[in-house]
Amino acid sequence: MTVDTHPMNTREDIKLSNAQIAWRAAQDIFDGAYVNLGIGFPEMVARYQPEGRSAIFHTENGILDFGEAPPEGAEDWDLINAGKKAVTLKPGSAFFHHADSFAMVRGGHLDVAILGAYQVAENGDLANWRVGSKGVPAVGGAMDLVHGARQVVVITEHVTRNGEPKLVERCTFPLTGVGCITRVYTSHAVVDVSGGRFVLREKLAAMTIEELQAMTGAKLHVDGDVADLVVPQL
Structure with a gap:
């Protein structure tokens, strides 16, 4: 079944927080997976x-198996992630040159990359790197991650601050990668990318498929049952 687009106000009155989106994405990471997390969200x-x-x-800057951020005031600024945030180390953590880090990425040794x-x-x-004149100076290591990791997924708001859809028929901003995303976790839904289509898997129970479609810039396809998107209060 295909749900056609039609004009409707976006449902920003009901949505998941960033923490809840991150929680939902974490539930699909299997035990022992090697995972790269994009900078920021x-x-x-x-x-x-x-x-x-x-x-x-x-x-990417050369740590494997790092842990949680340290308490404020206990940071060791020689231990940072690619986003320049302080991290801790787990037993057995490893350090290496960033060239070796990218060899891991390009060699297909990462199971999952999660990006904004x-x-x-x-x-x-x-x-995910530039909007017009706004953005980071260059695409950077993300272009390696999107084609080196075995699975690449996105976590994001469903629409921009201006209410524009982030899930679209074709990207109008400079690309990070081509045909690389398999699943998107948004503030309103879980959507698979399959066969050149967006396939709706989960949605917030408080909204209809039609309301969700109105917030989406491409057709949502329904293949079987659509589950309720259920997350804890965080």
Whole structure:
């Protein structure tokens, strides 16, 4: 089934917080997975590993198996992630040159990369580094991550601050990678990218599929049951 777009106000009155989006994404990381978390919002995923599971986190600047952020005032600024935030070390953590770190990425040794996004297209294209004149100076290591990790997923708000959709037919911002995204966790839904289509898997129970479609810049396809998107209060 395909749900057609039609004009409707966005449902920003009901949505998940960033912490809840990160929690939902963390539930799908399998035990022992090697995971790279993008700078900023995706770093929150590390806080919400399910009980009994432990991911091994990788950072491009050369640490494998780092831990939580230290308490304020206890930072060791020689121990930072790629976003220049202080981290702690787990037993068995490893340090290496950033060239070796990117060899791990390019060699296909990461199971999952979790990134933020400005736009995701229905064919899996990702734009997450520049909006017009705004953004970081260059695409950087993200272009390696999106084609080196075995699975690349996005966590993001469903729409921009101006109410523009982030899930679109085609990206209009400079691309980070082509056909690389397989799943998107948003403030309103969980959407798979499959066969050049957005396939709706979960949505907030308080909104209809039609309301969600009105917030989405490409057609949402329904293949089987759509589950309720259920997360704890965080």
